[in-house]
Amino acid sequence: MSALNPYRPGLFISLEGIDGAGKSTQLQTVVDVLRAANRQVMLTREPGGTEIGEKIRELLLHETMRPATEALLMFAARQEHVLRVIEPALLGGTDVVCDRFTAATLAYQGGGKGIPTERLEALARWVHPGLCPDCIILIDVPPEVAAQRLEQTRQRDRFEQESVDFFARVRANYLQQAASSPEKWRVIDGTQTPEAVQKTITGYLNKVLQEFDSK
Numbered sequence: 590m591s592a593l594n595p596y597r598p599g600l601f602i603s604l605e606g607i608d609g610a611g612k613s614t615q616l617q618t619v620v621d622v623l624r625a626a627n628r629q630v631m632l633t634r635e636p637g638g639t640e641i642g643e644k645i646r647e648l649l650l651h652e653t654m655r656p657a658t659e660a661l662l663m664f665a666a667r668q669e670h671v672l673r674v675i676e677p678a679l680l681g682g683t684d685v686v687c688d689r690f691t692a693a694t695l696a697y698q699g700g701g702k703g704i705p706t707e708r709l710e711a712l713a714r715w716v717h718p719g720l721c722p723d724c725i726i727l728i729d730v731p732p733e734v735a736a737q738r739l740e741q742t743r744q745r746d747r748f749e750q751e752s753v754d755f756f757a758r759v760r761a762n763y764l765q766q767a768a769s770s771p772e773k774w775r776v777i778d779g780t781q782t783p784e785a786v787q788k789t790i791t792g793y794l795n796k797v798l799q800e801f802d803s804k
């Protein structure tokens with residue numbers, strides 16, 4: 590059973606951070622820690638995670654659109670993802686590690702693009718009533734650091750081309766969300782070396798699992 594949702598057998602963990610924070614680099618760490626504890630684990634991502642969701646992802650990452658369209662498409666993809674993938678896995682006892690979830694919509698479409706939080710929260714209540722991650726790991730870096738990393742490494746999609754100011758707003762929103770639910774969020778300093786970030790995530794997750802086992 591989940592530590593925070595005793596009616597549910599699998600743990601639901603999401604990873605968050607601005608683009609370039611190092612989230613993809615650390616996803617496997619999360620999976621490895623859970624598997625080392627003999628747990629069944631599924632790794633998935635948003636937007637995406639289903640056939641329809643991956644098609645919506647392509648639109649979101651590459652087509653120009655209004656912020657409201659963006660928010661609605663995020664939730665359209667999430668509806669399919671929750672109903673077809675996340676809930677069945679959790680109910681079957683599989684832990685779900687999700688590369689971003691609704692916190693990203695609040696941060697990017699809310700903090701970054703100015704969609705009112707109440708509208709996004711209303712969509713979240715509609716699309717996944719009663720479901721939220723048991724723990725959310727935020728890899729936190731200043732936007733200047735993330736921009737430098739992205740510049741060095743790859744061709745950038747529509748979000749990755751946003752300004753440093755945009756990512757400063759997204760980061761501030763994430764930190765605000767984390768501060769308002771400290772029992773659920775763990776903020777990790779992503780400016781450390783990848784090995785140090787990995788060690789911090791491993792220590793944190795082992796504590797979460799210990800808490801879970803003691804219930």
Ligand SMILES: Nc1ncnc2c1ncn2[C@@H]1O[C@H](COP(=O)(O)OP(=O)(O)OP(=O)(O)O)[C@@H](O)[C@H]1O
Binds near residue numbers: 611612613738742
């Ligand atoms: N702790 C770190 N220190 C220095 N560089 C890092 C660190 N973590 C990741 N990187 C490098 O930064 C770049 C971006 O990392 P990664 O792809 O993991 O970020 P991300 O947060 O998943 O980005 P996006 O959300 O855009 O996919 C990569 O080149 C990666 O090797």
Ligand SMILES: Cc1cn([C@H]2C[C@H](O)[C@@H](COP(=O)(O)O)O2)c(=O)[nH]c1=O
Binds near residue numbers: 688689693694
């Ligand atoms: C779920 C979600 C994602 N986004 C943005 C954030 C990223 O720029 C991309 C996804 O790419 P990633 O490198 O695989 O993380 O989508 C968003 O704006 N709102 C959301 O809800």
